[in-house]
Amino acid sequence: xxxxxxxxxxxxxxxxxxxxxxxxxxxxxxxxxxxxxxxxxxxxxxxxxxxxxxxxxxxxxxxxxxxxxxxxxxxxxxxxxxxxxxxxxxxxxxxxxxxxxxxxxxxxxxxxxxxxxx
Numbered sequence: 001x002x003x004x005x006x007x008x009x010x011x012x013x014x015x016x017x018x019x020x021x022x023x024x025x026x027x028x029x030x031x032x033x034x035x036x037x038x039x040x041x042x043x044x045x046x047x048x049x050x051x052x053x054x055x056x057x058x059x060x061x062x063x064x065x066x067x068x069x070x071x072x073x074x075x076x077x078x079x080x081x082x083x084x085x086x087x088x089x090x091x092x093x094x095x096x097x098x099x100x101x102x103x104x105x106x107x108x109x110x111x112x113x114x115x116x117x118x
Contacts, residue, residue, distance in 0.1 A: 009033035011040040019050040026058030029066025045076045051083040062095035
């Protein structure tokens with residue numbers, strides 16, 4: 001039987017420079033995919049990079065469960081001394097703003113630039 005989360009979410013990790021990891025997430029951030037996302041992000045945090053760039057440009061849906069997963073990641077990174085930079089898609093940016101937690105994150109990328117240009 002195929003894991004539904006595998007069909008709805010992909011997570012890839014790259015190390016563009018020593019001490020810096022880039023995690024690219026595509027798909028949906030919801031209650032179906034959260035366990036898989038949490039497992040992947042826990043593995044990344046355990047590797048203790050100095051900086052984690054979380055690329056969410058390919059996320060097409062972000063529910064409350066997805067926002068909670070990002071909040072958990074933010075807390076884990078803060079505890080571990082990892083600099084977290086989130087690059088949100090418009091959908092993720094909207095979900096963070098609706099939950100009134102956007103200002104808690106360091107947001108960068110296309111959506112942030114588009115908002116600043118308005």
